[in-house]
Amino acid sequence: MTIPEPGRPRPISGSESLYLDLVRSLAAIVVVLDHVQDLFRMPLLPRLGHEAVVVFFVLSGYVICNTADSRETTLASFMTARLARLWSVLVPALALTVLCDAIGRHFGTNPAVYARINADYPFLRIGAALTFLSETWVSIQPLSNGVIWSLCAEFWYYVLFAAFTFLPRGTARFLALAATALLAGFKALLLLPIWATGVLLQRWQGLRRIGRVAGTLLALGGLAVVVAITTLDIYGLAWAAARHSTSPWLFTQLAQAKTFWLDWIFGLAVAAHFAGMRRIGASLPLEQLAGPIRWAANLSFAAYLFHPPLLYLCASFLSPAQGWLALLITFPLIALLGRPAEGSKGWWRRRLEHLLPVVSRGIGLPWPRGATGSKAH
Template structure:
């Protein structure tokens, strides 16, 4: 989520101009995830790979920081109770997760009928389909049961991380007394080692939401910080430092595996040490954005917000559409074919958002009915 991926929440405690910068970051990150995957699947030319950016991996880490930042900010300004927090998170996540996985399944079944060899690596996923859907709607694809993504929805892995972070944050925020520590420890145990490894990146966003108000930068200093972040990122990649940290990550996984007496793959957390550097650089960039004092034109701000509100759907569905494009042979159609694929992804994103993200109130109403007894008997939590 996407990054939830900072899942499109609006926070009154976040300055409106910073909110536009965050939305723009979400849109750009989603596009670079798309670009990285399009190159990997050979639907986009290798010339667009920008491999030194490692766009897909680094963009997801930015999503994690954004998500922690926005969730913490919105929760702090709307103190409510645990049931209200759960209602907001459940309706937001399932309004996309349910229709997205059903759509992915339909796309995959259609693609398999056209080009079974394209889907050969996913063949085992289409056995016991309803059991797999239930597993992934419970976000168990990155835990103790092993690592598996639903069908061709490979970006879904990050949602299986974020939902556990939402749960941990809710426990820490709403449980009081000694029970807080016990409940938090239980969640940490249940989430499993792979999900745990990226928790610091998400929690960095939570910490940033509290630290930001204490920072003071002039617009000139903020611009200098933003440029420094960009320069530091380029140096991190071009100097080979990221490659060195990749090797250190592999050594870390090997050491963990040795301690456990079995191989430790890291799940989808394959670059944990360079990911930490990317998270810190992006957090610093958010600080810079908060102090630039750039006045966005109203029309541009609306356009950015409109795109950002659909970025979650775009993120979850794009990989499956790219696989389908490959099954159809579009990856051999040149630049016009590449442009057509992107246009198709955007079109399907709009359709998915129309039945998912844009209908979030219906999911909220359904979950409100399920949580009605809890909502009725729990008093509001006092404001902090």
């Protein structure tokens, strides 16, 4: 068993990890159920996809910071692991998007579902997504896979975090942060505080010393705010206010950051809930469901990136009333295709461990020997 260094935050415990996996799985399902309503008539389902993405951002900031504190403790190992994780699912997702869109457009009985999906400059669209530049300053949607916007923002959060964490203070760090902020674009920067709440959840030592009563209050209070915002349709009111208070051009350009201030509040409530559950969550009887929870969580990333092209493909062959059939087709395909994609992280990491030093030295940046290895504390 490893013992954390004095003053260093402890790694996420097994019971907490299981709870976070449960939340991650449910959030992925919520996103799928939200997007199926863009293509099919399913009036009884809630529309909470945007809120689920905010949950993903908080989770990501927390888990990634925890990983940097416990395993990937060098810049090289951290970025190698992050790129391997992203590309292991992003590359298959883009390939699936190209394939599904081609089949749906040319052979589907209802190709009109793609009418709102821009298909011009396909190489530019795919290339921008692969290099995480789809949302830098203008939105470049990679065909039918619109959810990739959040992945592009998240990548630049990783780079900002890595530059701030691993680079020494001075000109190099300042230039790296400035260049990354420029590449991230204003929409990602407006949503950055959400991701940062996850980092705060990991790094704020006072939150780890709260008692059981305070933990219960944080868990229930955070959950109450989340429920209030979602059930009272506060997001709907915020979107309407944003539309009336900004110009049509700015409203369009803000894209998913239209209600960034409400996202900050929602993300803070989610982080407060997680902080409380970290203290009291061990009492939940989740161990009995550990197998299914872990299985679903391991597919959550694939579910998030694979479902848009699969749902569009279904919509090109099915009627708008057959949404449940589309889900019955989509979820098994995600499980079938997602397992090998999720399992390819090791292959990507080995390739990157050989490739990144070559690329780095080729552009004149130093890359220390053995830098990609992870170091546990």
